[in-house]
Amino acid sequence: IPQQALVLLNDPTYVEASRSLAVRILKEGGDDTNSRLTWAWHQVLSHGPRPEEVQAIRPLFDKQLAEYRCNPAAAQALLHIGQSPAPSDADPAELAAWTNIARVILNLHETITRS
Numbered sequence: 001i002p003q004q005a006l007v008l009l010n011d012p013t014y015v016e017a018s019r020s021l022a023v024r025i026l027k028e029g030g031d032d033t034n035s036r037l038t039w040a041w042h043q044v045l046s047h048g049p050r051p052e053e054v055q056a057i058r059p060l061f062d063k064q065l066a067e068y069r070c071n072p073a074a075a076q077a078l079l080h081i082g083q084s085p086a087p088s089d090a091d092p093a094e095l096a097a098w099t100n101i102a103r104v105i106l107n108l109h110e111t112i113t114r115s
Contacts (some may be wrong), residue, residue: 012081012082013082014103014106015078015081015082015099015103016081016082016083016084017102017106018099018100018102018103018106019078019079019081019082019084019086019095019099019102020084021040021043021044021099021102021105021106022095022098022099022101022102023086023087023090023095024043025039025040025098025101025102026090026094026095026098033058033061033062034054034058036098037049037054037057037058037061037101040101040102040105041053041105044105044106044108044111045105045108045110045111057101057104057105060100060101060104061097061098061100061101064096064097064100064101065093065094065097068092068093068094068096068097069093072092072093074096075092075093075095075096076092078096078099078100079092079095079096079099
């Protein structure tokens, strides 16, 4: 239902969980964007992304990263949601962009629905 999607995308608890996943993506996911996307998919869904999923989410990452590089205040605002602090050694724009990608992955129908 639409309200569920709004909660899963915007509730501070879910945003903070997404940021925690984003920290792991940056630390454990490899050195390039595609490796990190594949790693995140495996962690959340226990399988890699299909090519069309990468084609859909890769441009979103690139767009988010560019926006946060142009607007560092927006990146900082996102990274301050929740109780745990963001790591001080992370690039704020990159961490914010990966946080949004983690939000998308954690909000996939496949992630939130058991069947």
